[in-house]
Amino acid sequence: MYDLLKKLSESFGPSGYEKEVRDVIKNEIKDYVEEIKEDVLGNLIAKVGNGKKKVLVEAHMDEIALMVKHIDDKGFISVVSLGGWDARVLLGQKVVLRNYKNEKIYGVAGSKPVHLMEKNEEKEIKIKDIFIDVGAKDKKEVEKWNIKVGDVLVIDAHLTYLGKSEDLVSGKALDNRIGCAILIDLIKNLPNEFKDNYTFYFVFTTQEELGLKGARTSAFDLDVDCAISVDTSPAGDTPGIEEKIADIKVGKGVVIDVVQAEGYGLVMRREILDKAIDVLEKAKIPYQLEVGSGGVSNAAILYITKKGIPTVGISVATRNLHTPVEVASLKDMELAKKAIIELIKADVCKL
Numbered sequence: 001m002y003d004l005l006k007k008l009s010e011s012f013g014p015s016g017y018e019k020e021v022r023d024v025i026k027n028e029i030k031d032y033v034e035e036i037k038e039d040v041l042g043n044l045i046a047k048v049g050n051g052k053k054k055v056l057v058e059a060h061m062d063e064i065a066l067m068v069k070h071i072d073d074k075g076f077i078s079v080v081s082l083g084g085w086d087a088r089v090l091l092g093q094k095v096v097l098r099n100y101k102n103e104k105i106y107g108v109a110g111s112k113p114v115h116l117m118e119k120n121e122e123k124e125i126k127i128k129d130i131f132i133d134v135g136a137k138d139k140k141e142v143e144k145w146n147i148k149v150g151d152v153l154v155i156d157a158h159l160t161y162l163g164k165s166e167d168l169v170s171g172k173a174l175d176n177r178i179g180c181a182i183l184i185d186l187i188k189n190l191p192n193e194f195k196d197n198y199t200f201y202f203v204f205t206t207q208e209e210l211g212l213k214g215a216r217t218s219a220f221d222l223d224v225d226c227a228i229s230v231d232t233s234p235a236g237d238t239p240g241i242e243e244k245i246a247d248i249k250v251g252k253g254v255v256i257d258v259v260q261a262e263g264y265g266l267v268m269r270r271e272i273l274d275k276a277i278d279v280l281e282k283a284k285i286p287y288q289l290e291v292g293s294g295g296v297s298n299a300a301i302l303y304i305t306k307k308g309i310p311t312v313g314i315s316v317a318t319r320n321l322h323t324p325v326e327v328a329s330l331k332d333m334e335l336a337k338k339a340i341i342e343l344i345k346a347d348v349c350k351l
């Protein structure tokens, strides 16, 4: 799983600009699926099997990113956020921009050094205070390098193991390349009998971070009996977070999303939740139940699409979510994959 996740994590995929991630995924799954297509919003939809029961398994491809808003005369670039950044974590990061020729342009997200700051100034940092320095002499040089307003950039970060761990990894965009990696691994290792009993639509969606958009259009076009959405959820197991605020932990098993955003996101139907718990207990798969206070995933859209799709939201607990140093457990990813297989076997969505 590590090599696959590394490839996905280090790919470039801001919301609406997911092509590189999509190409990596296409290449990984093309020999394992019967049909593969891309829809209007760029969602990648792969069909496997010819059975009666129709199951959608979904993960979003996009990552939070930045977009060029303005280039000043000295060649410094102002940006806006594409997705939920905390401006403080952007400061001092290396970034990589793609211009319209798809060339990689490296830069840094600079800020005023602490030496020059007034008291408390560092606490008030906003995205608009951040400037991207690509090392150009002036605006003309920036333009000569084919950088334009509207170009997108992400953090330049690489996936590594932490410490001497063979389980915990850290990098950017684990939200939600983790979900993509789980789906790819599942496609490659689908139990044989599944192909006769089910028709699977594996959907790699776009623009989740900007309002769950790809899930909306892709699910609308498919007629399915069950949806399983795979994403990451904020772990609360680091210093400074009270357990009563977030109690899911990295390395402690697959997360079932009971409700998201205190019910403003997914509200899992009690019957499906009870069945899911029963299935995981019987299969001895460690699991954690999450009642989320903030943040929603595509599950929130899938379950109210058309006449409603019975939906299970599955997550992998991730530390430092929406930062360039997200941390998650490969073991949890394996457990999530196993959980999906068991839930499908047990027809979890059947009411």
Ligand SMILES: [Zn+2]
Binding pocket: 060, 175, 176, 208, 231, 232, 297
């Ligand atoms: Zn996500």
